[in-house]
Amino acid sequence: MAKKQGFEAHLEALEKIVGELEAGDLPLDDSLARYKQGVTHLKSCYDLLRDAESAVKKLVRGADGELTEEPFESEGT
Amino acid sequence: MPPRIYTVSQIQAHVRHILEEQGSVWVEGEISGHRRYPSGHHYFTLKDEGAQLSAVLWRSTAQRLRFELEEGLLVRARGTLTVYEVRGNYQMVVDGVEPVGQGPLQVRFEQMRRRLEEEGLFDPAHKVPLPPYPLRIALITSPAGAAVRDLITVARRRWPAVELVVVPVKVQGEGAAGEIAEAIRLADARGFDVLIVGRGGGSLEDLWAFNEEVVARAIFAAETPIVSAVGHEVDFTISDFVADLRAPTPSAAAEAVVPDRAAVRGWLDERKVRLSRALRAKVDDLAARLREIEASRAFRDPLDPVRRREQILDVVAGRLTRAFGDRLTRRRADLDRHAGRLDALSPLRVLARGYSVTQLLGRPLLRAADARPGDRLTTTLADGEISSTVTMVGHGEEAGL
Numbered sequence: 001m002a003k004k005q006g007f008e009a010h011l012e013a014l015e016k017i018v019g020e021l022e023a024g025d026l027p028l029d030d031s032l033a034r035y036k037q038g039v040t041h042l043k044s045c046y047d048l049l050r051d052a053e054s055a056v057k058k059l060v061r062g063a064d065g066e067l068t069e070e071p072f073e074s075e076g077t
Numbered sequence: 078m079p080p081r082i083y084t085v086s087q088i089q090a091h092v093r094h095i096l097e098e099q100g101s102v103w104v105e106g107e108i109s110g111h112r113r114y115p116s117g118h119h120y121f122t123l124k125d126e127g128a129q130l131s132a133v134l135w136r137s138t139a140q141r142l143r144f145e146l147e148e149g150l151l152v153r154a155r156g157t158l159t160v161y162e163v164r165g166n167y168q169m170v171v172d173g174v175e176p177v178g179q180g181p182l183q184v185r186f187e188q189m190r191r192r193l194e195e196e197g198l199f200d201p202a203h204k205v206p207l208p209p210y211p212l213r214i215a216l217i218t219s220p221a222g223a224a225v226r227d228l229i230t231v232a233r234r235r236w237p238a239v240e241l242v243v244v245p246v247k248v249q250g251e252g253a254a255g256e257i258a259e260a261i262r263l264a265d266a267r268g269f270d271v272l273i274v275g276r277g278g279g280s281l282e283d284l285w286a287f288n289e290e291v292v293a294r295a296i297f298a299a300e301t302p303i304v305s306a307v308g309h310e311v312d313f314t315i316s317d318f319v320a321d322l323r324a325p326t327p328s329a330a331a332e333a334v335v336p337d338r339a340a341v342r343g344w345l346d347e348r349k350v351r352l353s354r355a356l357r358a359k360v361d362d363l364a365a366r367l368r369e370i371e372a373s374r375a376f377r378d379p380l381d382p383v384r385r386r387e388q389i390l391d392v393v394a395g396r397l398t399r400a401f402g403d404r405l406t407r408r409r410a411d412l413d414r415h416a417g418r419l420d421a422l423s424p425l426r427v428l429a430r431g432y433s434v435t436q437l438l439g440r441p442l443l444r445a446a447d448a449r450p451g452d453r454l455t456t457t458l459a460d461g462e463i464s465s466t467v468t469m470v471g472h473g474e475e476a477g478l
Contacts, residue, residue, distance in 0.1 A: 007210045007212070008208075008209060008210050011210075011344075014345075014348050014352075017352070018348050018351050018352050018355065021351075021352060021356060021359070022351065022355045024355070024358065024359060024362065028359065028360075028363060031355075031356060031359045032356070035352060035353075035355075038348075038352045039352070042345060042348065042349055042352070045341075045345050046342075046345060048238070049238075049338055049342055049345070053233065053237035053238065054238050054239065054240045054241075056229055056233075056241045056242075056243065057240075057242045057243070058220065058242065058243040058244070058245060059242055059243070059244045059245075059263070059264070060245075067263065067267070072220070072241075072242075072243045
C-alpha cells in the first residue's frame with residue numbers, strides 16, 4: 001500500500017510542479033528548486049517503472065493453519 | 078343386501094389407497110397461498126382458472142430445490158396424491174418442482190438478484206473506486222485453467238512489477254461457493270490493493286457458485302476493492318452486481334485493474350519534457366528582460382544623466398557668473414562716479430580755484446560775527462597756511478559782500 005501511495009504521490013507532486021512551472025509566476029530561485037524537485041519525482045517514478053518482474057505467488061494454508069505465499073506454477077488445464 | 082357400512086377411518090383409508098395407487102403424477106399450476114413453516118415444510122395451493130389442489134412439500138425436498146417457491150410462480154410439480162385423514166382432505170405431497178418456461182437456476186438467479194438488490198447489496202453508494210496504481214493483487218480463482226493464465230499474462234504484460242498472488246479455490250461444484258467466500262475473507266485481511274474474483278466461461282450451472290449468497294455477502298463485506306470477472310461477456314452473475322467493478326472476462330479484469338506501464342511511461346515522458354521546457358521558458362524570459370534592460374538608454378550611455386546635470390550646472394554657473402560680474406561692473410562704475418564727485422568736491426580743488434579756509438581755534442570760521450579783533454586765525458590755501466590776527470570785524474554791506 002505504501003508503495004502504491006508513493007507512486008501516486010510522486011505522480012501527483014510531479015503534475016503539480018509542472019503546472020506551477022508552466023504558470024511562470026515563480027521567481028527564478030523557486031523555479032529552479034521546483035525543477036529539481038520535479039526531476040526527483042520523475043526519477044522515483046521511472047525507478048518504480050523499471051522494477052524487475054515480480055514472481056507470481058500463491059496463497060496456501062500450511063499444516064499448522066498458517067497462510068503463506070509460495071511460488072505459483074500454473075497447473076495447466 | 079344391506080349396504081356396507083364403513084367407519085370414517087376405513088373410508089378415508091380406502092380413498093387414500095385409491096389415490097395413492099395413481100402413483101407419481103405431474104401437475105402444472107400456479108403457486109398460491111404459499112407458507113413456509115418453522116419446521117421447514119412448505120404448504121401451498123396449485124391452481125388454475127377453475128380449480129385448486131392443496132400441496133405440501135417436506136423440508137427434505139425443499140432443501141434440494143434449486144429455486145425458491147413463491148406466489149404466482151407457474152410450476153410443474155411432481156408428487157403423489159394422498160389423504161390427510163385427520164382433516165379429511167386430500168393433498169399432493171410434492172417431491173419435485175420445476176418452473177415452467179424457464180430453468181430453475183434462472184428463476185433462482187432472478188429471485189436472488191431481486192432480493193439482494195432490495196437489500197441494497199448492489200447499491201452504487203457501497204462501491205469503492207479501484208486504486209489507480211495497484212501493485213499487489215489477489216486472484217481468487219482456480220489455479221488451473223485459462224482464466225488464471227489470462228489474468229497473469231495480461232497483468233504482467235501491462236506492468237511486470239505488479240505482484241500477483243493466486244488464492245486457489247474450487248470454482249464449480251459442491252463447496253465451491255463456500256471456498257470462494259472464505260478466500261475473499263482471507264484475501265481481504267491480507268492487505269491487497271485489489272481482489273479479482275472469477276473464472277472462465279461455462280454453463281449456468283458451472284458459473285453457479287458466483288450466484289450464491291455466501292459469495293455475494295463476502296464480496297459485499299470486503300473492504301478491499303473487488304473486481305468480478307466470471308465467464309464471458311454475456312454472462313452476468315450475482316457477484317458481478319455486488320462487486321465494485323464487473324469485468325466481462327478475466328483478461329478484461331486484468332486490463333481494468335493493472336495500469337499500462339507504457340502509458341504511464343508516456344505520461345512521465347511528457348511531464349519530463351514539459352518540466353524542462355517550463356524552466357527553459359523561465360530562463361529565456363528572464364534573459365529577454367535582461368537584454369531589454371541592457372538595450373535601454375541608461376545602460377547604453379550611463380554617464381548621460383551626469384552630463385545632463387553638468388550642462389544644467391554650466392548654465393546656472395554662467396548665469397551666476399554673469400549676474401555677479403554685472404553687479405561688480407556696476408559697482409565699479411558707481412565707485413568711479415562717486416570718486417569723481419568726491420574729487421570734484423575735494424576742498425583742495427576748491428582751494429586750487431582760489432578759495433581758502435579760515436579757522437579759528439581749529440574750527441572753520443563761517444561768520445564774521447564769530448571773530449573778534451585780536452583773534453588769531455589760520456587760513457589754509459592750496460599750497461600752505463597763513464597765520465593772521467583779526468584787527469577789525471565788519472558786517473554785510475560794510476564788508477562789501
